Amino acid sequence: MDAYEFINFHLVPGLLLGSIYAIGAIGVTLVFGILRFAHLAHGDLITLGAFLALGAVTLGGLDPWLALPVAMALAAAVAVGIDASCYAYLRERPRILTVMASLGVALMVRSVVQMGWGTDPTTYTTGILRPDEYFGFILLRDRELATFAAVIVLVAALEAFLRLTRWGRAMRAMSDNPDLARLCGVDNRQVVRLTWIIVGMLCAAAGFLLGINTEVWAMMGWWVLLPVFAAAILGGVGRIDGAVLGGLVIGLAEELSVLVLPAQYKSATAFVILLLVLLFRPRGILKGKVL
Amino acid sequence: MNAALLELRGVRGGYGETDILDGIDLHVDAGEIVVIVGPNGAGKSSAMKAVFGLLTLRAGRIVFDGEDITGWAPDRIVRRGICFVPQVDNVFRDMSVHENLEMGAFLRRGDLSAAFERVYALFPDLKAKRRALAGNLSGGQRQMVAMGRALMLEPKLLLLDEPTAGLSPRYMEQIFQITRDVRDAGVAILLVEQHAKQALAFCDRGYVLTTGANRCDGTGAELLADPEVVQLFLGGQG
Amino acid sequence: MDAFGLANYALFILVLVGIYGLMALGLNVQWGLGGLFNAGIAGFFAIGAYASAILTSPALPGRVGGFELPVAAGWVGAMALAALLAWPIGRVCLRLRSDYLAIATIGVAEIIRLAVRSEDWLTGGVRGISGIPRPFGELPYFASQLAYLALVAAAVLLAYVLVERQLRSPWGRMMRAIRDNEAAAAAMGKHVESRRLEAFVLGSALMGLAGALFVHFNRSITPEAIDPMIVTFLVWIMLILGGSGNNRGALLGALVIWLIWSLSELLTDRLPTEIAIQAKYARMFLIGLALQLVLRFRPEGILPEERRTHGRDQDDS
Numbered sequence: 058m059d060a061y062e063f064i065n066f067h068l069v070p071g072l073l074l075g076s077i078y079a080i081g082a083i084g085v086t087l088v089f090g091i092l093r094f095a096h097l098a099h100g101d102l103i104t105l106g107a108f109l110a111l112g113a114v115t116l117g118g119l120d121p122w123l124a125l126p127v128a129m130a131l132a133a134a135v136a137v138g139i140d141a142s143c144y145a146y147l148r149e150r151p152r153i154l155t156v157m158a159s160l161g162v163a164l165m166v167r168s169v170v171q172m173g174w175g176t177d178p179t180t181y182t183t184g185i186l187r188p189d190e191y192f193g194f195i196l197l198r199d200r201e202l203a204t205f206a207a208v209i210v211l212v213a214a215l216e217a218f219l220r221l222t223r224w225g226r227a228m229r230a231m232s233d234n235p236d237l238a239r240l241c242g243v244d245n246r247q248v249v250r251l252t253w254i255i256v257g258m259l260c261a262a263a264g265f266l267l268g269i270n271t272e273v274w275a276m277m278g279w280w281v282l283l284p285v286f287a288a289a290i291l292g293g294v295g296r297i298d299g300a301v302l303g304g305l306v307i308g309l310a311e312e313l314s315v316l317v318l319p320a321q322y323k324s325a326t327a328f329v330i331l332l333l334v335l336l337f338r339p340r341g342i343l344k345g346k347v348l
Numbered sequence: 349m350n351a352a353l354l355e356l357r358g359v360r361g362g363y364g365e366t367d368i369l370d371g372i373d374l375h376v377d378a379g380e381i382v383v384i385v386g387p388n389g390a391g392k393s394s395a396m397k398a399v400f401g402l403l404t405l406r407a408g409r410i411v412f413d414g415e416d417i418t419g420w421a422p423d424r425i426v427r428r429g430i431c432f433v434p435q436v437d438n439v440f441r442d443m444s445v446h447e448n449l450e451m452g453a454f455l456r457r458g459d460l461s462a463a464f465e466r467v468y469a470l471f472p473d474l475k476a477k478r479r480a481l482a483g484n485l486s487g488g489q490r491q492m493v494a495m496g497r498a499l500m501l502e503p504k505l506l507l508l509d510e511p512t513a514g515l516s517p518r519y520m521e522q523i524f525q526i527t528r529d530v531r532d533a534g535v536a537i538l539l540v541e542q543h544a545k546q547a548l549a550f551c552d553r554g555y556v557l558t559t560g561a562n563r564c565d566g567t568g569a570e571l572l573a574d575p576e577v578v579q580l581f582l583g584g585q586g
Numbered sequence: 587m588d589a590f591g592l593a594n595y596a597l598f599i600l601v602l603v604g605i606y607g608l609m610a611l612g613l614n615v616q617w618g619l620g621g622l623f624n625a626g627i628a629g630f631f632a633i634g635a636y637a638s639a640i641l642t643s644p645a646l647p648g649r650v651g652g653f654e655l656p657v658a659a660g661w662v663g664a665m666a667l668a669a670l671l672a673w674p675i676g677r678v679c680l681r682l683r684s685d686y687l688a689i690a691t692i693g694v695a696e697i698i699r700l701a702v703r704s705e706d707w708l709t710g711g712v713r714g715i716s717g718i719p720r721p722f723g724e725l726p727y728f729a730s731q732l733a734y735l736a737l738v739a740a741a742v743l744l745a746y747v748l749v750e751r752q753l754r755s756p757w758g759r760m761m762r763a764i765r766d767n768e769a770a771a772a773a774m775g776k777h778v779e780s781r782r783l784e785a786f787v788l789g790s791a792l793m794g795l796a797g798a799l800f801v802h803f804n805r806s807i808t809p810e811a812i813d814p815m816i817v818t819f820l821v822w823i824m825l826i827l828g829g830s831g832n833n834r835g836a837l838l839g840a841l842v843i844w845l846i847w848s849l850s851e852l853l854t855d856r857l858p859t860e861i862a863i864q865a866k867y868a869r870m871f872l873i874g875l876a877l878q879l880v881l882r883f884r885p886e887g888i889l890p891e892e893r894r895t896h897g898r899d900q901d902d903s
Contacts, residue, residue, distance in 0.1 A: 095685035097625070097692070143878055153623055153684045154881060157822070160625060160688075161877035164819055168871035172864050223454070226443075230451050233440040240432060241497070242423045242455040279815075283696060286689045321704045328693040335686060336678050 065196045067312050073201055075308020076208040077266045081285035082292065082300035083215065084259040090232035090295035090346070091252045094155045098139070098162040099260065099285060101170075104278030106132045106261030107268040108170050114181055121181040122203065125265050129258040136257030137250055139166075163279070171275045178274035204266050211262055212301060215255070219297070224251060232295055284311065284327035291334050293345030302342060306330075351414060353378045353536050354430075354505055359398055359408030367406060368394045370560040376505065381527060381537045383568070385544040386557035387580070392540040393435070395557065396507050399538070400432045401425050413504060427455060431498035435509040438494035441483030445474050448482050448493050452500030460500070467496045470529055488519030492526065499530065506530060508539035512546075524550045548572045556580070590728075597731040601803055603844045604738035605796045609821045610828065610836035611745050612792030618831035618891065619758060620785035621765035623684045626691030627793055627821050628814035629698040633671055634664035634794025635801040635812070636702065639715040642802075649715075650708050657721050661798045668794025669787045676786040681779050695814050703809050714808030718801055738799055742837070745792055750833050752788075761785055762831075816870070820847065823877050831891030838889060847873075 081103060088096040109131045113124035143162050147155045188196040219225035224247075230238040231248045239245060263285075267277060288307045292299025307327050314326040334341060352375035362368035368391045376382045384392045397403045399410060401422045410418045417425060422432070431452075440448050449467060453460050468475040471492045477485065482493050491511055498506055508527070512520040520543065528550065531537055541547035548554050548568040556563040556577055564577060571577050609627060616622040624630075638660035645652025655663075675694055679687040702709045709715065722733035752758050764771040764778050772778050801807045820843060828839020847869070854865035880887070 095688055097688065146882055150885075153621070153688075154885070156623060156685055156688055157826075158878060158881055160819070160822070161874040161881075163874075164815060165871050165874035165878075167815075168867040168874065171867040172871070175863075226447060226450060227454065229443060229447075230440050230454075233442045234437055237434070237437060237440060238451070240422065240426070240434070241451045242426050243451075244423075283689070283693050290686075290689075319704065321700060325697050325700065328690075328697055331690065331693060332678055335682060335690070339682055339686075 061194055064194065067316070068309070069195065069197065069201070071309035071312035072305060073204060073270060073308070074311060075305035076205060077263055077270070077304075078281065078284050078288045078308050079301040079304025080208060080211060080259050080263040080266065081281060082288035082304045083212070083297055084256040084263070085285055085289040086292070086295055086297065086300040086345070087228075087232075087252055087256055087259075089289065091228060091248065092144075092155075094152045094159070095286070096256075097156060097159040097282070098166060099256075100278035100280070100282030101163040101166040102132065102136065102257065102260040102278065103264040103267065103281065103285075104170055104275060105135065105166050105264065106257075107264030107273045107277060108174055109261060110265045110268065111174070111179065111181060111273055121265075121269060124181075125207075125262065128261040128265055132261035132264075133254040133257035136253040136260070140249065140253045167275060167279065174275070176275050178272040180272050181269050200269050204270060207262065207266060211259070212297075215259075216297065224248075228252060280324065283324060283331070284308075287327040287331040287334070290339075291330060291341055293341030293343035295345040296341075296343050299341055299343040299345050352376060352411075353413060354399065354538065355409075355411045356395070356399065357409045357411075359395070359405060359410065361398060361403050361405035361407070362394065363404060368560050369398060369403070371408065372557065372560070372562050374555050374562070374565070376536050376538050378504070378536050379531065379534065380552040381531050381539070381550070383547045383551040383554040384538070384540045384557060385542075385547055385554060386563070389559070390557040391560040392557055393509055394560070396432075396509055396538065396540050399425075400430065400507060423455075426501065426503075429501075429504040430507060431501055431503040431505075432507045433494045433498045433509060433511065435511075435513055439482040439490050439497070442481060444479050444481055445485070445493055445496075446478040448497050449478075449500050452497035456501060463500050463502060466502070466533070467499050470499070470526065470533065471496050486519075487515050488522060491515065491519070491523055495526065495530070499535070503535060505536045505538065508537065510540055510542055512541065512543055520546065545572070594728060594731060597728075597735055599844065599848055601731070601735050601738050602848075603841050604735070604742045605800050605803070606821060606824060606844055607742050607837045607840035608738075608745055608796040608799065609793050609817075610824045610840045611742070611749050611833060612789040612796070613821055613825050614789075614830060614833055614836045615749055615752070615785050615792070616789035617825065618836070619753060619761045619765065620782055620789075621684065622680070622782060622786055622789075623688040624691045624786070624789070625688045625818060626693070626695030626814075628812055628817040629691065629695030630668045630671065630790045630793035631797040631800070631817055632695075632698050632702060632812050632814075634668045634797030635807050636709055636715070636797075637667040637794070638664040638798035639718050639801050639807050640708065643715050643718050646710070646715075648707060649710055651715070657719055657802060660802070661795060664794045664798035665791040666794075668797070669791040672787045672790035673783070676783045680782045680786065695818065699809070699814055709809075712809060714806060714811075716806035718805050718807070720802050720805050723805070734803055738803075741795065741799060745795075746833055746837070749792075753833065757781070757784075819870075819873060819877075820844070823873055823880070825887075826877060826885075827880050827887055829887030829889035829891065832887070832889045835887050835889035835891075839887065842888075843873075 085096055085099050088094065106128050110124040110128035113119050113127040114121050139162055143158050144155050147158060186198050186200065188198045191197055219229055227243045228248055228251060230243060264278065284307050288303035289300050291306060292303030307330060310330060311323045311326045314323055354376040356372060356374050358371045358373060359369055360367055360371045372395055384395055386392050394403055398405060401420050405419060409416060412428060412430060417428060440451060449464060453463055473489060474492055474496055482490060511523050527537055548571050551568045553567050554571045555565040556571065564574065609631065613624060613627060616624050640651050641653050641655045641663045642657055642660035643651055644654055675690055679690045703711060721737055722730050725733060761781055764781055768778060824839035824843045825836050827843060829835025850869050854862055857865055
């Protein structure tokens with residue numbers, strides 16, 4: 058295999074998938090860091106985000122990329138609503154019960170999607186898109202370029218928010234030391250609501266980006282749940298930079314795994330990496346919390 | 349008429365069912381350092397936590413700056429002008445020194461540069477290290493960050509829970525000096541200390557608590573000279 | 587449906603109640619006793635199912651098999667293999683927080699589902715394995731159903747007695763102590779990790795056995811037969827509704843939920859096809875909702891755990 062093949066059929070797809078995983082992993086790591094539980098409904102929230110965008114395209118006649126902000130806003134509202142109805146009352150009880158509730162939420166969200174849109178895969182647009190050639194040897198489709206751009210913008214915006222704004226600092230403070238944050242006068246409930254707004258937006262983005270690069274179907278989110286969690290844990294739970302790093306590594310690993318494993322076992326790669334991380338370095342590469 | 353800045357009268361309470369404090373009285377005047385000492389389990393930290401609203405009170409009153417704050421929630425007390433520095437987990441380890449101070453001023457809007465100047469003037473070491481992550485600092489420096497964080501709201505009263513716990517003698521002396529500087533800057537201080545001898549030496553007044561009740565009180569010098577106090581527990585303490 | 591058909595259907599339901607009851611008992615050991623969150627129950631069920639199928643079915647070209655071992659050997663093999671799968675997963679995850687075990691078990695179930703579909707040489711791939719021997723299968727239909735039900739009931743009874751004994755033993759008390767206050771238990775020197783591993787492996791073995799019982803009842807197994815989300819989720823709601831920490835609760839939950847599930851399927855099957863498909867997802871939605879409602883309004887379940895519950899007892903003090 059030469060460099061051309063390696064770059065265009067393994068490296069680029071790996072980075073593309075990895076950057077989408079990164080967006081999902083950031084959401085997971087935010088919930089881990091601030092709400093302190095494994096959000097098992099994350100995958101299905103990603104699915105919902107993809108379908109909300111689809112709805113905006115089919116019902117509203119919007120261009121897919123314009124449907125994205127609409128989907129993000131709707132998903133943010135849904136996430137806040139789910140928390141208020143399904144997780145809020147469990148906050149004083151052992152965390153594992155919230156994990157259990159999130160598994161139930163996953164099933165409910167998926168069922169709603171299946172009832173609303175059925176189970177057949179679909180896409181945002183029709184037709185085959187030919188890739189363009191860049192620098193003489195890299196093949197990229199417009200939508201792939203746009204995906205990379207979107208991921209960079211999202212991550213940069215989030216980092217700016219967390220570092221430069223008052224509420225962003227409050228979120229980091231709550232993740233770091235919730236008791237001390239409360240002593241500083243941070244209102245826990247507002248931070249939680251803000252977290253779910255951001256998580257909802259990230260899930261919609263991940264779902265849309267995944268859908269526009271592959272296809273949109275009811276199980277798409279559940280299938281990426283494992284890689285997204287593996288990415289968050291690999292990078293270091295509670296760290297945004299960890300989630301990005303972990304996402305890219307997992308994405309690359311999956312695309313490269315076809316060189317050694319049969320293609321259908323791509324998703325097994327994430328699982329193996331997860332087990333190895335839990336075995337040898339549970340805090341992850343960048344040393345997050347172990348919860 | 350001299351109204352004390354902070355006054356506790358007959359305070360009884362604890363966490364949950366049991367009472368740890370059995371009716372204590374103490375007061376802090378503006379501009380002084382008051383220390384609470386006593387053997388382990390005497391209720392020293394609990395007395396402080398009672399002021400900050402972290403204890404379930406069953407009897408008694410707490411009056412601050414002329415207002416009855418009995419039963420107030422901590423965040424309301426913070427707004428009123430009392431800031432609390434816990435003994436452990438008192439900094440945001442993954443945030444820089446400067447960000448820690450910013451969090452201290454979370455409840456304030458508007459221009460914070462005056463507050464920053466004040467705190468950095470008190471802790472010049474911190475100014476040099478303001479971009480460092482708080483978790484990477486030494487114990488003494490972390491304690492400074494913790495106190496600086498609490499001072500950002502420019503409180504009238506500062507509560508310190510065993511500020512020298514686990515620190516070397518050099519840092520201990522530094523903390524005491526800083527505490528005096530804070531008092532000189534116009535903040536009254538109430539602190540709980542395990543190192544009774546040193547604490548009584550540097551404070552203005554002290555209270556000795558045993559088993560949740562007042563035992564004796566007086567100026568630092570008076571207590572140090574009191575044979576009962578010395579015999580009680582100063583002998584064994586560092 | 588005539589009386590005979592009704593009776594047959596009732597037997598069919600009861601056999602499945604028994605199979606699910608076995609899984610609920612297994613989950614009770616893991617969750618009710620050990621506080622361990624197994625979100626991949628279907629994986630252990632599947633491994634037991636396929637293990638027993640492979641060990642007992644006749645040979646087929648292109649597929650490993652033809653051992654044609656007696657059914658009992660298949661069942662023992664099922665339990666052993668499920669236990670063997672649980673052990674390394676437990677070793678890696680149990681010293682970390684329960685969230686991680688949830689994710690890892692989700693992964694396990696997914697990998698098994700993938701492997702079952704792709705490894706034709708072992709599992710028959712999408713076609714699956716057929717010709718699995720059924721104990722008492724030669725009897726007339728009704729008698730054969732009855733006999734199998736008796737077999738399942740015996741297995742459930744044995745499992746119940748075993749788990750109940752474990753629950754009341756010093757081991758059980760220790761498990762509950764660890765579950766309720768891990769720090770204190772560890773300070774007392776109890777080997778927290780080993781105890782948890784035991785609970786995890788035992789529970790998984792029971793789930794494997796349930797898989798084996800299922801497969802011999804059906805005489806065949808295909809990947810479609812086990813919908814991981816449904817199987818895993820149904821067992822969870824069965825235990826939570828019935829009463830986690832209580833073995834009778836586990837079995838009661840299995841009965842109640844399976845009845846609701848089957849009867850609702852009967853109803854929705856009568857609807858026109860387009861709506862029937864919707865109805866299937868509606869049923870799944872309602873199961874998810876049921877979990878929320880139980881967690882919110884009756885988290886201890888119908889039959890609460892018998893010893894000291896978390897928090898206070900109802901009378902005086």
